[in-house]
Structures are given as structure tokens and as C-alpha cells.
Amino acid sequence: MxxxxxxxxxxxxxxxxxxxxxxxxxxxxxxxxxxxxxxxxHYVIPADAEKKTVTQPxxxxxxxxxxxxxxxxxxxxEPVAGGSTTSFRFRLFDETVYDIVYSxxxxxxxxxxxxxxxxxxxxxxDIEASWSNCDYEAVxxxxxxxPVLS
Numbered sequence: 001m002x003x004x005x006x007x008x009x010x011x012x013x014x015x016x017x018x019x020x021x022x023x024x025x026x027x028x029x030x031x032x033x034x035x036x037x038x039x040x041x042h043y044v045i046p047a048d049a050e051k052k053t054v055t056q057p058x059x060x061x062x063x064x065x066x067x068x069x070x071x072x073x074x075x076x077x078e079p080v081a082g083g084s085t086t087s088f089r090f091r092l093f094d095e096t097v098y099d100i101v102y103s104x105x106x107x108x109x110x111x112x113x114x115x116x117x118x119x120x121x122x123x124x125x126d127i128e129a130s131w132s133n134c135d136y137e138a139v140x141x142x143x144x145x146x147p148v149l150s
Contacts, residue, residue: 026070029116030092032061039089041141042131046085051141052134059134063088066130067100072112072121083110086128087147099147102127 038060043049054060067088083104090098097115104110108126113119 023071023073024121026067026072026112026114027116028064028068029098030064030090030096032057032064034092034094035060035064035090036093037091038063039091039145040131040134041087041089041146042084042128042138043141043146044084046143046146049141049143049146050138051145052131052136052138054134054136059136063130063134064090066125066127067114070112070123070125072123074119075122084128086131088130089147101147104128 038054040052040054040063041049042052054063086102086104088100088102090100092098099115101113102110102123103112104127105122108128109122109124110127112121112123112127
């Protein structure tokens with residue numbers, strides 16, 4: 001009986017501690033109608049980076065919807081050797097640039113940083129799929145073009 005009570009208390013403690021991870025949502029500082037184009041960069045090795053430039057309003061709206069309200073948590077994870085990076089550079093009509101950098105740590109999960117937060121968050125959203133879902137020509141990208149958030 002004591003073992004059963006200890007097990008139940010352990011499970012409850014785990015549930016309570018899991019709920020303590022603060023969930024936040026990304027709030028973009030713009031709407032889809034503010035965006036002129038989106039450059040998507042994808043690479044494992046920065047020297048081999050590729051870029052797609054999204055210009056169609058419906059595709060831009062889809063990318064904005066991917067991030068607007070995205071759930072993120074301040075969860076600690078370890079970097080993954082050989083993981084891929086997918087970055088997004090939103091170019092607004094007012095010439096403002098807004099970058100989002102996503103580094104995968106597993107299938108359908110990774111670390112995400114945005115221009116506005118300056119913080120590094122964990123998300124279980126499949127952001128990397130945006131690269132393959134965008135039907136635009138991939139061209140080589142110079143390392144100097146890649147979004148870098150410090």
C-alpha cells in the first residue's frame with residue numbers, strides 16, 4: 001500500500017512540475033499584408049546553405065500563420081551535432097527586416113529565436129517542414145546572407 005501511495009505521489013509531482021514550464025506564444029510585430037517577401041534559408045553546414053524567396057501573398061500569409069501564436073517554452077535542451085537550421089527573413093514593405101532562426105534538435109522539435117524576443121525557446125512545431133512545403137526554387141546562399149541572432 002505504501003508503494004502505491006508513493007507511486008501516485010511521484011506521478012502527481014511529475015505532472016505538477018511539467019506544468020511549471022512557462023508556455024509562451026510568439027507574437028509577430030507585423031501582419032502578412034505588411035510583408036513584401038520572405039527568404040527561407042536551410043542548411044546543416046552554413047557553407048552549403050540554400051535559399052528560397054517567397055513572394056506570393058497566400059504563401060507569405062501561410063508562413064506568417066506558422067509563427068503567429070506559436071507555442072514555445074523556456075525548456076533546456078542540448079545542441080545536436082549535425083542538426084539542420086531553417087531561418088526566415090521577413091522583408092516588410094517599410095524596409096524593416098524581421099528574422100526567425102529555427103535549429104532542429106529532433107524530428108518536429110527544435111530551438112527558435114526571433115528578432116523581437118532575443119531569447120532562445122523550445123518548440124515542438126515542425127518548422128523545418130516549411131522549407132520543403134514552399135514550392136520555390138532553391139538557390140545557393142552565401143554565409144554572409146544567413147540570419148544570425150545574438
